[in-house]
Amino acid sequence: MKKVISIEFFGMQRAVTKTDSICMPVTENMKVTDALEYVRNRYPSLPLDKGMVLITVNQEMVSPDTVLKADDTVLFLPYISGG
Amino acid sequence: MIRKKAGMDTEILHQVKYEPAGVVGGYTDRILRVDLSKQKIAVQELPPDFKDKYVGGRGYALKLIWDDTTADTRYDSPDNILAMASGPLGNEPGFPGTGKFIVGTISPLTDTFIDSNVGGHFGPLLKLAGFDALAVSGISKKDVVVLIDGDAGTVSIAAAPAYDKEIDSGALSFGRRLLSDINGGEFSDSFAAVTAGGGASHARFGIVNSLYFDRRRNRIRSKQAGRGGTGTVMRYKRLRAIAVHSSLPRANGNNAVNREGVREAGSQLKEVVSQSDPKQLNLEAWGTTILSEYMDKFHLLPINNYQYGQSPESAQLFARVFYEKYFSKKMPDGCYYGCNLACAKGAEDVELTRGPRAGQKVSIDGPEYETVAAVSCLGIFDPHFVMEYNWYCDEYGLDTISTGVTIAFFMECFQRGFLTARDIGYELKFGDMEAAGRLLHEIARGEGFGKIAGQGVARGKNWVAGKYAARTRTPEQAALAELNKFGMEVKGLEFSMYVTKESLAQQGGYGFALKGPQHDEAWLIFIDQVHKELPTFEHKANALKWFPLIRTWFNATGLCKLPWIDVRNPAAAGTSEPAKNLPTLAHYVKYLNSTTGSNKTLEDVLDDSERLYILQKLINLRQGKGTRASDRIPLRAMGPAFLNEYESRAEYYEKWLQEKLGDGESLPSSPEQRHKLLIDRRMQAYQQLCDIVYEKKGFTSEGIPKRETVQKFGLLDKQADRLLARFGV
Numbered sequence: 067m068k069k070v071i072s073i074e075f076f077g078m079q080r081a082v083t084k085t086d087s088i089c090m091p092v093t094e095n096m097k098v099t100d101a102l103e104y105v106r107n108r109y110p111s112l113p114l115d116k117g118m119v120l121i122t123v124n125q126e127m128v129s130p131d132t133v134l135k136a137d138d139t140v141l142f143l144p145y146i147s148g149g
Numbered sequence: 150m151i152r153k154k155a156g157m158d159t160e161i162l163h164q165v166k167y168e169p170a171g172v173v174g175g176y177t178d179r180i181l182r183v184d185l186s187k188q189k190i191a192v193q194e195l196p197p198d199f200k201d202k203y204v205g206g207r208g209y210a211l212k213l214i215w216d217d218t219t220a221d222t223r224y225d226s227p228d229n230i231l232a233m234a235s236g237p238l239g240n241e242p243g244f245p246g247t248g249k250f251i252v253g254t255i256s257p258l259t260d261t262f263i264d265s266n267v268g269g270h271f272g273p274l275l276k277l278a279g280f281d282a283l284a285v286s287g288i289s290k291k292d293v294v295v296l297i298d299g300d301a302g303t304v305s306i307a308a309a310p311a312y313d314k315e316i317d318s319g320a321l322s323f324g325r326r327l328l329s330d331i332n333g334g335e336f337s338d339s340f341a342a343v344t345a346g347g348g349a350s351h352a353r354f355g356i357v358n359s360l361y362f363d364r365r366r367n368r369i370r371s372k373q374a375g376r377g378g379t380g381t382v383m384r385y386k387r388l389r390a391i392a393v394h395s396s397l398p399r400a401n402g403n404n405a406v407n408r409e410g411v412r413e414a415g416s417q418l419k420e421v422v423s424q425s426d427p428k429q430l431n432l433e434a435w436g437t438t439i440l441s442e443y444m445d446k447f448h449l450l451p452i453n454n455y456q457y458g459q460s461p462e463s464a465q466l467f468a469r470v471f472y473e474k475y476f477s478k479k480m481p482d483g484c485y486y487g488c489n490l491a492c493a494k495g496a497e498d499v500e501l502t503r504g505p506r507a508g509q510k511v512s513i514d515g516p517e518y519e520t521v522a523a524v525s526c527l528g529i530f531d532p533h534f535v536m537e538y539n540w541y542c543d544e545y546g547l548d549t550i551s552t553g554v555t556i557a558f559f560m561e562c563f564q565r566g567f568l569t570a571r572d573i574g575y576e577l578k579f580g581d582m583e584a585a586g587r588l589l590h591e592i593a594r595g596e597g598f599g600k601i602a603g604q605g606v607a608r609g610k611n612w613v614a615g616k617y618a619a620r621t622r623t624p625e626q627a628a629l630a631e632l633n634k635f636g637m638e639v640k641g642l643e644f645s646m647y648v649t650k651e652s653l654a655q656q657g658g659y660g661f662a663l664k665g666p667q668h669d670e671a672w673l674i675f676i677d678q679v680h681k682e683l684p685t686f687e688h689k690a691n692a693l694k695w696f697p698l699i700r701t702w703f704n705a706t707g708l709c710k711l712p713w714i715d716v717r718n719p720a721a722a723g724t725s726e727p728a729k730n731l732p733t734l735a736h737y738v739k740y741l742n743s744t745t746g747s748n749k750t751l752e753d754v755l756d757d758s759e760r761l762y763i764l765q766k767l768i769n770l771r772q773g774k775g776t777r778a779s780d781r782i783p784l785r786a787m788g789p790a791f792l793n794e795y796e797s798r799a800e801y802y803e804k805w806l807q808e809k810l811g812d813g814e815s816l817p818s819s820p821e822q823r824h825k826l827l828i829d830r831r832m833q834a835y836q837q838l839c840d841i842v843y844e845k846k847g848f849t850s851e852g853i854p855k856r857e858t859v860q861k862f863g864l865l866d867k868q869a870d871r872l873l874a875r876f877g878v
Contacts, residue, residue, distance in 0.1 A: 076446070077439050077468060078431040113428035117719030120680070125447060127680045143679070144429035145717035146443055147728070148647070148672020149518070149710065 069093070069136035073105060079142060082112045092134050098123065099130045101140050119144055150301045151394055152333040157310060159330075162293065163188040164305040169279030169395075174745045175237030175403040176200050180209070181280040181304060183295055185386050186227050186287030190304050195281070202863065204705040205236030207264050208761045209282045210253030214262050215764060215868070217286070220771050224257035224353075224378060225385050227288050233343065233391075234282035235272030237745050239707020240402040241487070244415035244740055245422055246709030248273055248485020250359075252343075252374040254382045256664075257353040258551070258605050259641035261772035262765055263377030263664050266704050268484030268493065269359035269370075270341040274299070277395035277402060289387040296331065299395035309389040320346030320380070320546040324360040325369045327390050336362040336369060342392040345380035346546025351595030352603035354551035354643070355380030358543060365480060370495060371514050372484050375548040376667050377642055384546070399486055403744050410743025418712060418736040419489050426490060426716050435468040436476070436494035437518040442467040444522065448798070449648045449674060451526045453564075453579045454557035455637055455785050456794050458648040462530035466521050470532045475499065475513070490712050499536050503586050506541075515539045516549075522646030523553025527560065528579030538589065545593035551605060554643035556588050558606045558636055559598075559613075565791075567617045567632065573598045606638040634784040634791070640665040640774045649786045652678040653831075654689040657838050660782040661693060663765045669704070670697040672714075676728045690841040695729070701758040706741070713737065760862035763847075766854050767864065771872055777839060777852040787831040795824040802827055853878050 070089040080086060090104050098121055106114060119142040120127050123134065127143075134140070153159060170177040178200065180193040203212045210232035222229050235250040250272025256263035275283060278299025285295070292309035309317075310330065316322040324344035332340055341361045349355020357374040374380075405411045426432055430439050441463065444450040448458030464470075472478070475496040484493040495514045501507050516539045524535045542549045556577075562568040563577045570576045574597050577584050591599025601612050610632040618625035637644040642665025649655045655678075658671035673692050676682045683689045703710045713733050720732035731751075738751055749757075769775035788802075789795040795802055799820065806816055806827055817823050843850060847858030853876050859865045865873075 074446075076442055077435065078427070080469070115428060115719070117717070117722040118425060118428040122679060125679060141446075143443070145715075146430065146440065146675050147714040147717075147730075148668050148674065149437060149440075149715055 071101065071134050071136065071138045071140060073101060073140045076141070077144070079112060083109050092136055092138075096134050097130065098128055098132045098134060098140065101134060102130065105142075114142055151296055151298045151331045151392075154330040154332075154334040157330040159294070159310045160308040162306045162308060163190065164303055165190045167192050167279065167302050167304065169299050169302055172276055172402065172404045174406045176205070176745075177276060177279050177281050179280050180213075180282045180284055181297065183283070183285045183304070183306065184287040185285060185289040185293065185306070185388060188289075188306055190306065200237070200281075202760065204702070204757055204761065205281060206234050206239075206251045206266075206707055207253060207701065207704040208764075209234045210251060210264055211262065211761055211764045211768065213282070213284050214253065214255065215768055218255060220773075222255050223260060224255050224382050226255070228286060229255045229382060231285040231379065231382050231386065231388070232282060233271070233275065235276050236705055236707030237403065238740060240273035240276055240399065241405075241411060241415065241740075241744070242399050242402075242485075243412055243487055245418055245488045245490055245712045246485070247487065247707060249707050249709050250275070251704055252357045252379040254379055255772070256641070257378040257381045258607070258643075259377060259665050259774060261640070261774040262768045263379065263642070264704065265357070265374035265376040265379055266669070267357065267359045267374035268372040268709065270338060270361035270485065271343055271359050271393060272707055273399065273402060273485065274339070274341050274393045274395050277397045277399075278393055283391070285386060285388060288385065292387045292389050294327065294389055295391040297391070297393040299393070299397065318347030319544045320344045320349075320356075320358045321360070321369075321371055321544045324358060324371070324390060327392060328360060328362070328369060331392055331394070338362045338364055339396040340392060340394045342390050343383075344390040344546070345383040345388070346544060347384075348545025348547045348593035349380035349384040351599065352547055352552075352592050353378045353381055353605050353608075354548040354555070354603075355382075355384055355546050356543075356548050357383055358546065361484075366477070366495065366497070368497070368512055370484075370493070371543055372493065373543060373548075375550060377664060378548075380546045405744045406746035407743040411740060414736045414740040414743060415487070418733065418740075421718050421733060421736075422489050422712050422716050425719065429717060430715060432490055432492040432711065432715060435472055436482070436492045438468040438471045438494070438516060438521055440518040441521050441525075444518075444647065447679065448651065451522055451646050451648050453528045454526060454554070454561040454635060455644070455648050456561070456635075456791075457797055458650070460525070460530065463525065465530045465532055466525055466535065471516065474532060475536060488709070488712075490716065492711060496536065499540070501537055501540065502533065503537055503582070504541055504590055511540050513540045514543070519646045520549040523549045526553045526557040526646065527585050529582055529585060531582060534582050534586075537586075541589060541593070547589075547593060550645055551643040552589060552592065554637050555602055555606050555609060556585055558609060559588070559602055560585075561635055562613050562632070567613050567628070569620075572616055605641065606636045606643050607641040610636045637783055637785065638666070639782055640779050642666060644786070647672070647674060649674070650788050653834055653838060654683050654692060656782055656786055656835055657689065657693045657842055658696075659786060660780045660835070660839075661842060662697070663762070663769055666782070669710070670700055672696075680728070682726075682728060686838060686841045689838060690845045693842050694845045695755070698755045698758040698762060699729075699734070701762055702754050705758065705761055708737070760864065763854055763859060763862050764864055767859065767869055767872060770853060770876065771868075775853065776876075777843075777850070780839060780852055782835065784828065784832075787835055788828055789824065792821060792824055795827070796820060806830070849878060851876075
C-alpha cells in the first residue's frame with residue numbers, strides 16, 4: 067500500500083484550499099520542508115510565510131527538517147494565545 | 150448636550166454642575182464619585198502621584214476597593230463600589246484596540262475583587278467628559294439612571310424611565326431606548342451607556358453591557374463585561390444604566406505629550422495587524438469563533454462540562470458556519486474607532502425560534518468563542534441555539550460563560566445521579582436544547598430550579614450535596630468531595646472555556662488567577678502543550694509570573710490585548726521567547742511613553758503591573774481568597790475525573806503514563822488503577838507547581854505575599870501591615 071501523510075487545513079486555509087485535508091505520498095527521509103513545498107506548489111495563494119504559522123506533526127511543534135513517516139498528520143498552525 | 154425626547158418620563162432626582170477637566174497625557178486626574186444611598190455626587194481630584202502608582206483601569210478600581218471597602222464588604226453591601234475606568238491609553242483611534250475599560254467590584258460569586266474588561270465607547274467618552282474613573286457606592290431606594298453630560302458639565306441621578314415590561318427588563322432593549330431618548334430620539338456616537346438587565350437581579354453572574362452606536366451598521370451594538378457578576382452588583386444598587394455624552398473629537402483624545410510618537414507607534418502596529426492577521430487567525434473576518442476548530446482539534450473545546458475536549462459534532466460550531474449563515478460580511482467591526490483587527494462580529498435580522506421572544510427578529514453581537522464553547526459545554530452543537538443563547542444572555546444580562554458552566558454542572562449532576570428530575574422539575578440531560586433553554590429562562594426570571602442555578606457552581610455544589618445526602622443517606626461531605634471533582638470553579642468563579650487537563654501551565658493559569666479561572670491572566674496552553682516551550686517547572690513558573698503581569702498592564706491602561714497576543718509579529722520568530730511577542734510590545738511601550746511623556750522600559754511597565762498584582766493579592770487575602778487553599782483546582786482541571794473520561798482517551802493517557810514511569814516500570818493492569826495513578830501524578834505535579842510559582846512571585850509557601858514583597862512596591866500601609874500580621878507574615 068502506498069505510504070501517505072495527511073495535511074490538514076483549518077480556518078482561512080480551508081477557505082483557500084476548499085478542502086479539509088489532502089494526502090501526500092511519503093518516501094524515506096522526506097522532511098517537513100518537503101510537505102511545505104508540496105502544499106506551496108499545489109496552493110500558491112496559501113499564505114505560509116515564515117513567522118506566520120508554525121508547523122505541527124501529530125499535534126506537536128516540529129522543526130522544518132523533521133523526518134516524516136507514514137500516517138503522520140501535518141498542520142500549519144497560526145499562533146494562538148488565548149485572547 | 151443631553152436632549153430629552155419629548156414625552157420621556159424621567160425625573161431628575163439630583164444634579165451637580167462641574168467644569169470638565171481636559172485630558173492631558175492620557176489623564177484627567179479626576180474620579181467621579183456617586184453615592185446612591187445619599188444621592189450625592191462628587192468630583193474627586195487625584196494627587197499627582199496617584200497615576201504613577203496605580204496607572205489606571207484595574208489599578209484605580211483596586212485602589213478604590215482597597216481603601217473604601219473592608220473584609221466584611223460583600224457584593225450587596227452599601228459600601229461596595231462599582232468602579233468603571235479606562236486608562237491613560239484608552240481612546241486613541243490612531244492605535245488599535247483602545248476602547249477598553251474595566252468594571253471592577255466585590256463579586257457576588259467570589260466575595261473578592263473581580264474585574265472584567267469591555268470594549269465600546271463608554272470608557273473613551275467618560276474620559277472626554279472629564280473623568281479617569283467612575284466609582285458608584287450605596288444603594289438607591291428606587292431604580293435610577295446616572296447621566297453624565299460632558300458638554301453641559303452636569304452629572305445627574307434620574308429616576309429610571311419606565312417603558313414597558315419587556316424593554317424595562319432587557320439590558321439591550323432598555324439601553325437602546327435610553328440612548329435614543331436622551332438624544333432627542335436619535336442615535337449618536339457621542340453617547341454611550343452601560344446597562345444591567347433584569348436577569349442580573351436573579352443570578353450572581355449578571356453582566357454589564359456596554360452599548361454604543363455603530364455608524365456603519367446604523368444600530369446600537371453591545372459588548373459585555375461578562376465575568377464575576379458586575380451586573381448583579383449594578384442591579385442590586387438599583388442602578389439600571391449610566392449614560393455618558395461628549396461631543397469632543399476622538400482624534401488625539403488623550404492629548405498626547407508626543408503626538409508624532411503616538412502616530413508612529415500606531416501605524417507600526419496597524420501595519421503588523423494588517424499584514425499578519427489575514428495570514429494567521431484572520432480574526433478580522435471570522436472573529437474569535439475561529440478558535441472553536443483549533444480547540445476541538447487539540448482536545449481543548451469543553452464538551453459536556455469539560456468531560457471531553459473534542460466531538461464529531463463540533464464542526465457545526467466552527468467559524469465557517471457562523472460566517473456563512475449569520476455574520477454581516479465585509480464589515481469593519483472594531484468595537485472602537487481605529488482598530489483594524491476588527492474582530493467584533495455581529496448579525497442582523499436573526500429570528501428567535503425559542504423562548505419568550507420566539508418569532509422576533511433581533512440583532513446579535515457575537516458570538517465570541519467563549520459563548521460558542523459555553524454551548525458545546527452543554528453538549529449542544531446547534532449554531533442557531535448559540536445565536537439565541539448569545540442574545541438572550543445579553544438581553545437578560547447574564548454571563549454566557551458562567552451560565553453555560555453552571556447549567557453544564559447541573560446536567561452532569563443529573564447524569565451521575567446526584568440530582569433527579571424531581572429535584573430539578575424536569576430531566577436535564579446534556580444535549581437537550583429544550584431543557585437547557587428552559588433553565589436559562591428560569592435563571593433569568595428567578596423561577597423554579599433557576600433560583601438554585603442562578604447561584605453558580607460553588608453554591609450549587611453545596612445545595613446538591615445536601616439534596617443527595619438527604620436522599621441517599623450519604624454523608625454530605627462525601628457527596629461534596631465527589632462534586633468538587635467536576636464542579637468547574639475556583640474561588641467561586643466558573644472556568645472560562647478551555648480544557649486544561651493536558652497543560653499543567655494552564656492549570657496554574659487558572660488556579661493562580663486572582664479573580665478566579667478566567668484566562669485574561671494567562672493562557673499558556675499552546676506554548677506548553679503544543680510548542681513545548683515550557684518543559685520544566687521553572688519554565689512554567691516564569692511564564693506564570695510574566696504573562697499575568699503584562700496582561701494586568703493591558704487591563705490598567707484601557708487597551709485590548711488581542712492585537713498583541715493573537716497577532717504574532719513575524720519579527721518575534723527571531724527572538725529568544727517568541728511567545729512574548731516582544732517586537733509588538735515595543736510599539737505599546739512607545740505608545741505609552743509618547744502619550745504620557747514617561748520614559749519607561751518594558752521592565753518598568755512590568756514593575757508597575759506587579760504593584761497592582763500584589764495589591765489585588767492583598768485584597769484577596771483580606772476577603773478570604775488569598776491563600777494556597779484558594780488556588781485549589783477541581784480534579785477535572787488536572788485530568789480525567791472519572792473513568793469514562795479516561796477511557797475516551799485511554800491510549801493517549803497510557804502513553805503519557807508510560808513516559809512518566811520510564812521503560813523500567815510497567816503500567817498497572819486495570820484501567821481503574823491506571824486512572825488512579827494518572828490522577829495521583831497530576832495532583833502531585835500541581836502541588837509542586839504551586840511551590841515554585843509562589844516562590845517566583847515573592848509569596849510564602851502558603852501563597853501569602855511576603856512582607857518584603859509588599860514593601861518593595863510601596864504597598865505596606867497600615868491595613869496591609871495588620872493583614873500580614875494576622876497571617877503571621
